[in-house]
Amino acid sequence: MYVNNPNIKIPENPDTIIWKYMDMSKFLDLLISGKMFMSRSDKFEDQYEGTFSEPTFEEIKKISQNNPKFLNYYKSHRENVVISSWHTNEYESFAMWQIFTKNNEGLAIQSTIGRLKEALQKERFTEQYIGEVNYIDYKKELIPFDDAFFPFLFKRKSFQYENEVRIISDVTSQKLTINDGLKIDVDINKMIEKIYIHPKSENWYKKLVIELVSKLGFGFEIEKSDLESDILI
Template identity: 80%
Template sequence: MYINDNNINQPEDPNTIVWKYLDLSKFVDLLLYRKLFMSRSDKFEDQYEGTFSEPTYEEIKKLSTNNPDFLDYYKTHRKNVVISSWHINEYESFAMWQIFTQKSEGLAIQSTLGRLQKALVPEIHYEQYIGEVNYIDYKKEYIPFDNTFFPFLFKRKSFQYEREIRIISDVTSHNLTIDNGLKIDVDINQIIEKIYIHPKSENWYKNLVIELVKRLGFDFEIEKSDLESDILI
């Protein structure tokens, strides 16, 4: 269930366009099971995920001098927070195609912030929050810790190109043992507005995606990315 927390920043306009770039196997998994995979926060490539900047860490160390459990909580909390990452952009991103899809066999889901909010199924057991990532200097800038989600909504400035917005859930109270992540129920027709096929893909691949989507019972607008379209001169 999507929960609106006024302390967590997100774009004001629900029509803000967001993207998810993924390979075909993950796309089929999404449609087949109608569930969105959320990765365990400490399994991301960035080792700083869910950690604090130096100024914040120094303050937490002082606070935990007489209460070591306070620091231990933040160290173990990362295992219980799961995240689905999306990219904010009015247009396609060449960089995102390069980073998140293999060779020429990938797809991009186009959606909006409002669609993400509505797609999170109300009956779900886990509370879901949506927040925009802030990019800061981890050696100089402070990350507030009055909200347990804040460490997961800050990243180093070197990741600014990601322009990330996240669906986040804390499953600590559910006493789960999470391996790489977990899947949550979503309204697939709501979360997907349009599908773009990799700009370097061939026609057979586009036809395959169209047929797969049809056989799985969906009717999305599908088109090939025009980032590699013929030049006009």
């Protein structure tokens, strides 16, 4: 379930709009299973996930001189932290469509911070936190290490276009063996406000999405992408 952590910054407005872009197979898996996939933190494409900036690492090395277990803990901790990434934006993002969907097929879930908090209450076995990602210069800026989640809430400035909010969970106490990630229970109807269909998809694909959602018993709105709007001359 969602738990508030006063150390972690989160958008104050519960109506802040967030998006998740995905392909059809992942979308259907979400609807059919009622579970959301969270990726193991060290399995992301960005190899810096869960690591420290250079100034912070120098500080940690000093601490670790008399306590080597301190550094080993942070190295192994990445295997027990799982993450679900969301994009904060009032509008659709052309870049996100390009990055996270293929072959002109895919969908975007539109939700809000408030809806996400409510949807996570269904999960009984692990605690989830929601936090904004901070984008910094890893060669110059310090990442705080007084909270174990902080290394997972900072990324390099090169990724600033992601404007990311992430759900994050530490499953160390569960003593689980995680390969690529794990699935958690979510309330689909609370999480999803609208579905947007890929702006370059064909009509048969749009009809397929509408039919599948209906047959699976869900009633959320399905929208045509704003990027598909007719040109007015």
